[in-house]
Amino acid sequence: MLSPQVDIVILNYNGKKFLESCIPSLLKCTWPNTKIYLLDNASTNDDVNYVQSNFPEVQIIRNPLNNGYCAAYNLAFSACSGKYIVCLNNDVTVNPDWIEHLVELAETDEKIAALQPKIVSYYDPNMFEYAGASGGMMDVYGYPFLRGRMFKTIEKDEGQYNDIMDIFWASGAAMFLRRSALDISGFLDETIVHHMDEIDLCWRLRMHGFRVMVQPKSVINHIGGATIQTNSFKKVYWNHRNSIYMMIKNYGFSNLCTKVPVHIILDYIAVVQSLLTLNFTTVRGILSAHAWLLFNLPLIMSKRKEVQQKRTVKDKEITPFLYKGSIVLAYFLQGKKTYKSLKITHKNGY
Numbered sequence: 090m091l092s093p094q095v096d097i098v099i100l101n102y103n104g105k106k107f108l109e110s111c112i113p114s115l116l117k118c119t120w121p122n123t124k125i126y127l128l129d130n131a132s133t134n135d136d137v138n139y140v141q142s143n144f145p146e147v148q149i150i151r152n153p154l155n156n157g158y159c160a161a162y163n164l165a166f167s168a169c170s171g172k173y174i175v176c177l178n179n180d181v182t183v184n185p186d187w188i189e190h191l192v193e194l195a196e197t198d199e200k201i202a203a204l205q206p207k208i209v210s211y212y213d214p215n216m217f218e219y220a221g222a223s224g225g226m227m228d229v230y231g232y233p234f235l236r237g238r239m240f241k242t243i244e245k246d247e248g249q250y251n252d253i254m255d256i257f258w259a260s261g262a263a264m265f266l267r268r269s270a271l272d273i274s275g276f277l278d279e280t281i282v283h284h285m286d287e288i289d290l291c292w293r294l295r296m297h298g299f300r301v302m303v304q305p306k307s308v309i310n311h312i313g314g315a316t317i318q319t320n321s322f323k324k325v326y327w328n329h330r331n332s333i334y335m336m337i338k339n340y341g342f343s344n345l346c347t348k349v350p351v352h353i354i355l356d357y358i359a360v361v362q363s364l365l366t367l368n369f370t371t372v373r374g375i376l377s378a379h380a381w382l383l384f385n386l387p388l389i390m391s392k393r394k395e396v397q398q399k400r401t402v403k404d405k406e407i408t409p410f411l412y413k414g415s416i417v418l419a420y421f422l423q424g425k426k427t428y429k430s431l432k433i434t435h436k437n438g439y
Contacts, residue, residue, distance in 0.1 A: 092122040093196070095188055095265075096171035098150070100161055102130040104179040105139050107312070111179050112144050120188035124148065128165045131155040158261065158283035163276045169268070176264040176287075180312035182211065183263075190307035191265045194253065202270035202299035203291050205259035206307035209246055217243055218311040221260030223250035224303030225288065226428070228412040229344070230352045231336045233258065233288055234428070236303070239416065242426045249429060251305045257410045259301055261287035263309050270299050275399070280392060281334065284327035289335040295407050296339065296400040325374025329356060330381050337382075338393045341404040353379075355417050 097115060101108065108127075115125055127140050128150045140147050150168050152161045162176055173195065175188075187206055195201050208221030217223065222237030222244075236250040237243070259265070264287055274293045277286050291301045333356075336349050356375050363371040382389065412419075412433060419425040 092120065093173060093192060094122045094124065094171035095120060095173045095175060095192065096124045096126060096169040097175045097177055097188075098126045098128050098162065098165045098169065099177050099179050100128045100130060100158065101132060101136055101179045102155055103132045103134045103136060105134060105136045107179040107181075108136065108140060110182055111177075112140065112147060114182040116144070116146070117185050118183065118188055119185050120192065123188065124169075124171060126150050126165065126169070128152065128161055130161050156282075157279070159277035159279045159281055159286050163279065166268075166271060166276050172268060174266045174268055174271075176261055176266065178262040178311065180211070181263060181309050183309045184307070187307040187309060190304050194302065194304045195265070195267060198300065199267075200298065200300050201302055202267045202274070202294045203259045203301040204265040204307075205256065205301075205303050206263050206265075206309050207246070207250070207303070207305040208260060208262060208309055208311050211310040211312040214310060215245055217246050217250075218262075218313050219243060220262045220311060220313050223305050224254070224256035225258035225260055225291075226410075226412060226433075227257045227288065228414060228416040229408060230348050230355065230415055230417075231332045232352070232355075232416045233285070233332075234412075234416050236428045239420055239426060239428065242420075244427055250303075253304055253306075254302065255410060256301055256303045257295075258288040258291040259303070262311050262313075267299075270294055270297070273297050274299070278335075278338075278392070280388065281331050282327070284324070285331040285335060289331070289339070292335065292339045292407075293396065293400075295410070296396070296402050298402050298406075320370065322370050322374050322377075325371050326378050328378075329375050330378035333378070333382055334389060337389050338396050341397075344404050344408070351415070355415070 125147045127147050129137050130152045131154055137149055150165050152164055191204050205224055207223050208218045210216040210218045217237035219238055222235035224236045227233045274297050278289055360372050360375050425431055
């Protein structure tokens with residue numbers, strides 16, 4: 090029996106220093122049928138020449154513009170031919186058997202459209218990594234968190250999240266996708282540009298009846314924060330803009346009317362708190378995000394109409410995968426700093 094082809098696509102922009110460790114680790118992978126692509130997002134350095142000279146087995150996909158995560162990977166999705174595609178950051182190294190575990194799980198159920206490996210810190214493999222940990226979750230008000238990281242609290246990996254289970258979203262740092270599912274859900278939404286794009290994609294996959302899961306037997310090491318710094322204006326702006334955008338687009342009418350206003354209120358509580366602590370970067374980021382949403386309502390409603398017309402699964406089948414309360418209130422007011430402390434029960438895990 091032939092092993093299904095897995096296309097590993099490394100997104101890169103002036104990241105030669107990361108490629109020097111990332112690509113050699115990928116070449117040590119033991120899965121017998123992989124193609125490795127460098128998806129270069131218009132690097133201004135000699136990254137492409139470096140890869141062509143040192144790793145001729147790596148194929149090059151050139152994006153002529155540095156126009157964000159979504160547009161770049163959509164270009165790659167059109168170019169790849171494998172049964173599975175992996176979106177991979179350049180600032181990672183991988184365990185040799187990481188692909189085996191992902192394929193093994195994906196092959197058990199054709200409804201599994203997206204998978205995430207366990208993502209630990211490159212600098213301290215005993216700690217979870219901020220951007221992925223052991224699977225992405227979200228509350229009903231559109232605030233994401235992780236099994237292993239809530240806001241700035243990052244847990245030590247002690248095997249507490251080693252269970253294979255359904256999650257709400259898979260980290261874009263290492264997202265394993267079933268190509269046939271993408272053809273049904275549609276590719277990444279380029280209006281998002283980057284940040285929370287993977288959450289939107291996984292949400293839309295669920296709107297078509299697919300599953301999103303974590304496979305902690307597969308492990309990668311991630312440096313993180315290599316593109317946009319965590320506390321920067323850009324990070325605040327994109328996250329707050331895109332979280333509300335995808336809620337308006339993806340929620341059914343009832344949840345749209347009840348959940349989005351709460352998110353907006355929580356955002357303005359954050360604005361007030363940031364003013365009191367003189368954190369003007371956060372204030373400017375949130376207000377700029379809301380201004381974009383206000384001035385782009387016609388575009389947002391057009392996107393919403395398109396998504397809602399295509400969906401085949403209603404909210405009542407998706408919301409069980411969301412945390413019913415507010416993760417903001419649980420963390421900041423109730424002192425619940427870890428995923429375990431939320432005491433979420435899951436009926437769909439393995």
